[in-house]
Amino acid sequence: MTTNEAVEVMARVLAPYIGDTMARSATAAHCQKLGIEAGTVSHEQLEALLGKLGGGLNIFLGRDRSASVIAEARSALAAREGSQ
Amino acid sequence: MNGHDRRSALPWLVLGLAAALYAGWATFPASGLYARWLTPHRLLVIASTLKLVYLLAGAAWAFQCRDRLEAANPARPAWFLLSLGLLSTFVGQLSLAPFQLTRNETPFPSVADIWYVLSYPLLIAALVVLLKAYREAGFPTGSVAERAAILAGIGVIAAIVAVPILRPVAGVEGALLDRILTVAYPVLDLVLLMPLALLLRVALRLRGSHAGEVWLLLLGGFVFLCAGDILFAYFQSLGARHLDPVVHATYILSYGLIAGGAHRQLELLQA
Numbered sequence: 210m211t212t213n214e215a216v217e218v219m220a221r222v223l224a225p226y227i228g229d230t231m232a233r234s235a236t237a238a239h240c241q242k243l244g245i246e247a248g249t250v251s252h253e254q255l256e257a258l259l260g261k262l263g264g265g266l267n268i269f270l271g272r273d274r275s276a277s278v279i280a281e282a283r284s285a286l287a288a289r290e291g292s293q
Numbered sequence: 294m295n296g297h298d299r300r301s302a303l304p305w306l307v308l309g310l311a312a313a314l315y316a317g318w319a320t321f322p323a324s325g326l327y328a329r330w331l332t333p334h335r336l337l338v339i340a341s342t343l344k345l346v347y348l349l350a351g352a353a354w355a356f357q358c359r360d361r362l363e364a365a366n367p368a369r370p371a372w373f374l375l376s377l378g379l380l381s382t383f384v385g386q387l388s389l390a391p392f393q394l395t396r397n398e399t400p401f402p403s404v405a406d407i408w409y410v411l412s413y414p415l416l417i418a419a420l421v422v423l424l425k426a427y428r429e430a431g432f433p434t435g436s437v438a439e440r441a442a443i444l445a446g447i448g449v450i451a452a453i454v455a456v457p458i459l460r461p462v463a464g465v466e467g468a469l470l471d472r473i474l475t476v477a478y479p480v481l482d483l484v485l486l487m488p489l490a491l492l493l494r495v496a497l498r499l500r501g502s503h504a505g506e507v508w509l510l511l512l513g514g515f516v517f518l519c520a521g522d523i524l525f526a527y528f529q530s531l532g533a534r535h536l537d538p539v540v541h542a543t544y545i546l547s548y549g550l551i552a553g554g555a556h557r558q559l560e561l562l563q564a
Contacts, residue, residue, distance in 0.1 A: 226561075228502035231495075234433050242431065265430035268368040269504040271361055271562045 210290050212240060212250045218289050219262065222282040227269060235265055259283060308549040311343055315542035319535070333537075334397040340541040341386070341393045344548055348383035351552030352376045354559050361562040367426035371419045372558070378415035379551065385409040401529055402474050410474075413481040416515075420488035427495050435494055447490050451483045458523060462530040475530045478522035489515055503561050510554030517547035 216236045223232035239261040240246075245254050259279050266275035318327050318336060327336075355376035362369040385408030392398050428434040435443070463476050489512060496512055499505035521543035528536040 224502065226502055227504050228499040230500070231432065231498040231502070231504075234498060235431060238433060239431055261431060265432055267363075267366055268426050268430050269507075269561065271366065272363045274562065274564065 210250055210255075210286070212245055212247050214289065215250050215255060215258070215286060216240070218285050219258070219282050222278065222285050223262065223266070226266065226278060236262065239265075255286060304549075304553070308546065308553075311339070311545050311549070312542050315340070315538040315545070319538035319542070322535075322538075336538070336541070337393050337397060337399075340545060341390050343545050344386050345383065345390065347545070347548035347552045348379050348386060351548060351555050352379035352383055354552060354555035355379060358555060358558050358562060361559070367429060368423060371422040371426065372555075374415050374419035374422060375551075375555065378412045378419060379548075379555075381408045381412035381415060382548075385412070402470050406474050410477065410481070413485065417481075417485050417488060420485070420492060424488050424491055424495075427492075432495055433498065434491065440491055443490050443494070444487055447483070447487055451486075455479060455483060455523075459526065462526045465530040467530070472530070475526045479519070479526055482519040482522050485515060486519065503557070507554050507558045507561065510550045510557060514547045514549070514551030514554060517543045517550060521547055 216233065219236050220229060220232040223236075227235070236258070239258055243254065243257050243261065245258065250258075259282060262282070263275050263279040266278055269275075270278065314331070315336070317324075318331065321327060353376075355372050359369050359372040359376060362372065385405040388405045388408065389399055389403065392400055392403075424434060434440065459476055459479055463472060465472065492508070493512065496505065496508035499508055521540055524536050524540045524543060527533045528540050
């Protein structure tokens with residue numbers, strides 16, 4: 210899966226909670242901090258990215274709800290990967 | 294519209310009707326409705342009651358938000374501070390209630406002002422803590438230079454807009470404490486606007502989302518609070534009695550929207 214595809218999937222899951230603009234900008238900012246560049250993204254990098262996004266979501270949704278949204282994003286990423 | 298939607302819409306309908314009631318008073322004060330039925334004393338009682346209800350509900354909901362967040366959550370202290378700020382305003386409003394309900398008067402200055410003034414550092418601290426939490430969580434709050442530019446912009450706007458607005462209020466003769474307090478509220482609002490302006494950057498990116506709704510309501514509430522304080526300064530210092538209905542409307546909208554924001558956040562945490 211490419212970084213752009215992963216960002217697209219994550220933004221779609223996060224958008225109802227924090228908005229499409231914030232979902233994309235936060236994901237892009239974390240990618241930059243984690244050194245995730247354009248091209249293929251590894252499973253470890255995706256997990257690190259989900260961890261960072263989950264930490265941010267905590268502020269708005271609390272730990273439990275944030276964990277369920279991140280699980281939803283993980284499933285969506287797996288589904289996307291499976292369809293390829 | 295199902296039962297849940299109707300229940301959700303009812304508080305907003307009440308808030309809208311309340312604002313319309315006071316807008317009507319401001320526009321047609323001599324009409325039969327306001328001369329015979331909704332007399333100034335009755336409207337003062339309604340305003341006092343609504344403010345108390347919204348402030349207490351807002352404080353309770355903000356505290357429940359704090360309670361729902363885990364101990365290490367950086368937003369938890371912010372909701373606690375917001376709850377305390379609203380509670381402090383509630384106590385101030387409560388101490389005015391006996392005068393408003395029984396004597397149709399609002400003493401100024403009074404013990405209520407201690408509570409009102411105390412609420413500002415709490416509300417400002419709540420916003421600063423949230424701002425810090427967003428920044429640490431990696432949400433785009435801007436670089437140091439961008440934040441400094443926003444704050445400088447607010448400072449310039451304050452100098453251009455607020456100083457001319459407040460000059461006639463500060464220049465009025467009267468007891469020193471009255472004058473200090475009348476100017477202090479809008480000045481505290483300007484300080485409150487600083488973190489609000491920085492948070493607006495985050496809030497705009499949240500638009501169209503559940504968290505965006507929370508911020509739309511909170512920001513709207515704080516803007517009405519600032520407007521209410523400036524109008525109150527004119528009403529109190531310059532004897533602009535015709536502003537009384539508008540002052541009530543802005544405070545009711547402010548407290549109602551902030552309480553609504555806290556309630557929406559609680560719904561988000563409970564879902």
